[in-house]
Each structure stands twice: as C-alpha cells, then as structure tokens.
Amino acid sequence: MEKVVLKTEDGLDIVGDYYDLSIEKRGVLLLHMMPKDRKSWWDLAIKLEDEGFKVLAIDLRGHGESIGGPEGYKNFSDEEHQKSILDIQAGIDFLKFLGIDLENIVLGGASIGANLALQYASMHSKIKKVFCLSPGLNYRGIKPLEFITNFNSSHNILIASSLDDVYGNGLSNANDCQIIFENIPKDTNKKLIIYEAAGHGTDMFFANKENEPDLIQEIIKWIKT
Numbered sequence: 666m667e668k669v670v671l672k673t674e675d676g677l678d679i680v681g682d683y684y685d686l687s688i689e690k691r692g693v694l695l696l697h698m699m700p701k702d703r704k705s706w707w708d709l710a711i712k713l714e715d716e717g718f719k720v721l722a723i724d725l726r727g728h729g730e731s732i733g734g735p736e737g738y739k740n741f742s743d744e745e746h747q748k749s750i751l752d753i754q755a756g757i758d759f760l761k762f763l764g765i766d767l768e769n770i771v772l773g774g775a776s777i778g779a780n781l782a783l784q785y786a787s788m789h790s791k792i793k794k795v796f797c798l799s800p801g802l803n804y805r806g807i808k809p810l811e812f813i814t815n816f817n818s819s820h821n822i823l824i825a826s827s828l829d830d831v832y833g834n835g836l837s838n839a840n841d842c843q844i845i846f847e848n849i850p851k852d853t854n855k856k857l858i859i860y861e862a863a864g865h866g867t868d869m870f871f872a873n874k875e876n877e878p879d880l881i882q883e884i885i886k887w888i889k890t
Contacts, residue, residue, distance in 0.1 A: 666683065666684050667685070668683075669681045669682075669683050669759065671723070673754070675751055679723055680703070681756065681759070682721070683719070684719070685719045686714050686715070687717040689717045690763075690769055691769045691770075691771075692719045692721065692760040692770045693713050693719070693721070694753065694770060695723070696749075696772070696775070697775055698774075698778055698779075698798075700739075701866070702728050703722040705866075705867040706722040706867065713888070716889065719760065721759060725738070726738075726745075726748065727739075727741055744806070746805035747807060753772075766791075767792060768791050768793060772785060772786055772796075773795070773884070774798070775797075775799060776804065777805060779866075780797075782796075782797060783797060783809050783822075786816075787813060793819055793820055794820075795822050796824075796825075796884050797825070799825070799838050799865050800842060801841045809848075813845065813850075816853045817853060822856070823887045824846055824858070825842075825883070826839040826841070826857075826859055826860070827865070828859060829862040829863070829864065838865065839859050860874055860877055860880075861877065862874075863877075
C-alpha cells in the first residue's frame with residue numbers, strides 16, 4: 666500500500682491509500698462515511714487487491730490527512746460537503762492516469778460517501794458499477810432521488826443497510842435504502858441487502874451477522890460478476 670496526495674480542481678490536497686499488486690487495468694475508488702476516514706476501508710481494500718483490482722481509498726476534504734482534516738468537516742456547510750464531488754474527480758483522474766478506463770472503475774461509498782458515489786456515477790454514464798453502504802435520502806443536501814433516475818440497464822447498483830441503523834427521529838436507514846432502491850429505474854441491474862443488526866456503513870463489515878451474507882464477500886462477488 667502506498668500513500669498518495671492528489672490535487673483537486675479547486676486546489677486542495679487530498680490524501681489517499683493506493684493498493685496495487687495487480688497488472689490488470691481494473692480499479693475501485695472508495696469513499697468513506699463521516700466521521701471515519703480512508704482507513705475504514707482497509708479490510709475490503711486488501712481483499713479487492715488480492716482479487717486483482719487497483720484500489721484507491723481517499724480521505725474526503727475535512728477528514729483524515731486531507732486538507733482541513735481530521736475534524737474540519739464538523740464546521741462544513743452543506744455546500745462544502747457537496748464539493749467533495751471534486752475529491753472523487755481527483756481520485757478518478759489518478760486511476761485514469763494509471764491507464765484504467767472509466768468503464769473499468771467501480772465506485773464504492775459509505776453513508777455520505779455512498780450518496781456522493783451515486784451522484785458522481787449519475788453524472789458520468791461510463792461508470793457502470795456502484796456499491797453503496799447505508800446511503801440516505803438526504804445527507805448534507807446530497808439527495809439521491811434527484812439523480813438516480815439517470816441510471817439505466819447498463820448500470821449495476823448494490824445497496825446494503827441494516828434494520829438497527831436508526832436515526833434520531835426513529836426512522837431507519839433501511840427505509841431510506843428501500844426508497845432509493847425502488848426509485849432506481851427498473852431496467853437497472855440492482856440488488857438490495859438488508860441486515861438485521863449490522864450497524865451503519867463500513868461498520869457492517871464487522872458485525873456478527875449469523876446466517877446472513879458476509880458483506881465483503883457479497884461486494885467482491887458482485888463486482889466480479
């Protein structure tokens with residue numbers, strides 16, 4: 666694994682971990698949830714690397730070692746959070762510089778990172794695969810129902826959530842994910858996994874999910890299909 670520093674379109678330094686033991690031209694870009702950072706993807710990233718993918722996990726602006734981190738995000742406006750879409754572009758540009766075509770880049774995100782992944786993919790039709798852990802109907806003004814109708818039969822969307830992931834108002838993230846899933850066009854290749862008690866975002870990797878599918882293995886299987 667190699668630490669890299671990327672420059673965004675608006676001139677910010679974004680830090681990432683780049684995993685690469687493969688000569689194949691397939692890439693995965695990973696976007697963390699709040700208040701985590703790029704290290705939260707470690708367990709998935711090393712297994713994806715073993716499967717032949719070049720993997721880049723980045724600290725979004727205001728998080729981790731990126732500009733404004735590790736806790737600058739706490740004072741961000743919604744507009745500043747939404748500018749993290751430029752961090753994704755910097756990550757995509759890094760993978761493209763390595764010779765990976767956009768069609769061979771998978772986006773993965775957790776929580777607000779999942780919403781950002783859906784948004785970016787909806788804006789770039791050549792991105793064909795996105796996996797989303799605990800996306801929500803509205804994270805800091807990033808609202809999937811406003812753009813997921815852009816997906817079509819060429820897209821592959823995996824969503825995972827858990828019934829015990831409950832907001833302060835008593836509603837569950839699983840309900841949000843069900844609504845998002847149902848509003849993705851029917852001709853899209855889509856899959857929804859709902860756990861009983863696995864938590865939020867990348868925390869779902871470590872929960873005791875007896876008699877339920879292992880999320881890391883589900884992601885790998887889905888990406889390789």
